[in-house]
Amino acid sequence: MGAAMSKWMRGLVAAGAAVAVMGAAAAASAQGAWTAPEAEKAKKNPLPAGAKSVEQGKRVAATNCVTCHGPDGKGNGAAAMALTPKPADWTAKKIQDETDGELYWKISTGRGAMPPWRHLPESERWAVIHYLRSLKK
Ligand code: HEC
Numbered sequence: 001m002g003a004a005m006s007k008w009m010r011g012l013v014a015a016g017a018a019v020a021v022m023g024a025a026a027a028a029s030a031q032g033a034w035t036a037p038e039a040e041k042a043k044k045n046p047l048p049a050g051a052k053s054v055e056q057g058k059r060v061a062a063t064n065c066v067t068c069h070g071p072d073g074k075g076n077g078a079a080a081m082a083l084t085p086k087p088a089d090w091t092a093k094k095i096q097d098e099t100d101g102e103l104y105w106k107i108s109t110g111r112g113a114m115p116p117w118r119h120l121p122e123s124e125r126w127a128v129i130h131y132l133r134s135l136k137k
Contacts, residue, residue: 043100057134
């Protein structure tokens with residue numbers, strides 16, 4: 001194999017590495033599984049369930065969440081059209097199957113277009129989860 005050939009080979013290897021890096025970046029922006037740490041998942045909702053906390057949560061959602069998640073929590077708010085990934089459908093099994101602790105952590109930390117809601121009082125974040133539960137199909 002001549003010197004020219006091995007130079008061509010090195011170029012090929014470099015190009016391959018660049019493609020691999022680009023592939024990894026694309027995978028990261030496609031946003032895969034979103035999972036809360038185990039300790040967060042285990043957290044229990046300190047607010048008692050019931051009509052009062054559902055009402056409170058509904059008000060929190062109306063103020064902060066419906067623009068994206070829609071008036072019925074189906075992920076079809078006015079701002080949803082422009083977003084990828086789409087705002088979650090709160091009535092979906094995937095969301096309802098998560099623990100209160102996991103939802104609380106995700107609502108508090110956010111991801112991508114989903115803003116972090118850490119600034120809301122803890123009681124409002126837990127109340128909105130009671131409201132979410134009331135939407136279960
Ligand atoms: C600016 C738009 C926007 C607003 C406002 C918003 N969300 Fe979201 N939300 C999103 C998007 C987008 C996702 C999907 C994020 C992803 O999968 O990476 C999401 C996902 C979620 C999820 C699903 C988490 C999971 O398990 O996949 C929950 C629960 C949620 N939002 C709750 C709320 C609550 C509660 C509020 C109001 C306090 C709120 N969101 C306000 C855009 C928004």
